[in-house]
Amino acid sequence: VARRRILITGATDGIGLALARRLADQHDLLLTGRRPMVEGLPSGVLYVRADQADPVAAATIVDAALSASGWHALDLAILNAGTGFAAKDGFDDPATIRLTLDVNLSSAVALSSMLFARLAAASGGLVLIGSTARRGSAAFPAYAASKAALHGFARALRAEWRGRVAVQMLHPGPTATAMHAKAGFDPGRMRAVFAGDMEMAAMIEDAIASGAAGADLSFLRRVFAVALRRHRPERRL
């Protein structure tokens, strides 16, 4: 396996951290998060704090970190950082709407345009992490809107960057991370059918390696694949 330079945003927790743990042995990783310094990251990785509540500032910080590391070409960027908040009585307040859109959408736009030259230099790939909630989620209207918009952004970017940088849009289904508790939402017994974080990371890695333009990823999808005996060894990056 060729060693690659990979950026993963939101790698301090949940799916991003699980991805970092899967990839750290084989690749060079630059991880980002909101927390100052993080314990529990795999050894040997680079980490930079970049709060995506300010999308342009976060993109500038990541750009500086890439330059400081001499990463003028970047093989893969996985824009995974995300946030969501359960709406009270079906309504998000204005500050929550703005924060959700800034972290989940505007930051992806700012980071993507900042990363283009480095990704193109490596004939690399951009992976955007959406959500199956993009189709609508009663408890999370602003979150669902941010992910639906991200999907539209990915389609536009794929056309724009064709032949230079590959763009993949991956939509995880419900996954057992701390995200729901941070969002103020208790999934109750539904949690029993959530994918595990390492399992979702494996599905994401497999989807990236497949080169698919887009995919919905859920625990049930994998269960069905096994049941239908179409399971095959997962692809690694």
Ligand SMILES: NC(=O)c1ccc[n+]([C@@H]2O[C@H](COP(=O)([O-])OP(=O)(O)OC[C@H]3O[C@@H](n4cnc5c(N)ncnc54)[C@H](OP(=O)(O)O)[C@@H]3O)[C@@H](O)[C@H]2O)c1
């Ligand atoms: N869990 C699910 O059921 C599910 C389903 C579909 C899609 N997703 C998507 O998968 C991605 C990862 O979610 P997850 O479940 O792993 O959630 P998570 O465990 O809460 O991790 C989210 C990551 O994003 C970071 N982050 C949040 N706000 C940020 C900000 N303002 N600036 C920079 N980083 C920020 C978090 O940092 P802190 O820990 O410091 O906040 C953390 O590293 C998200 O895009 C999410 O929308 C999740």
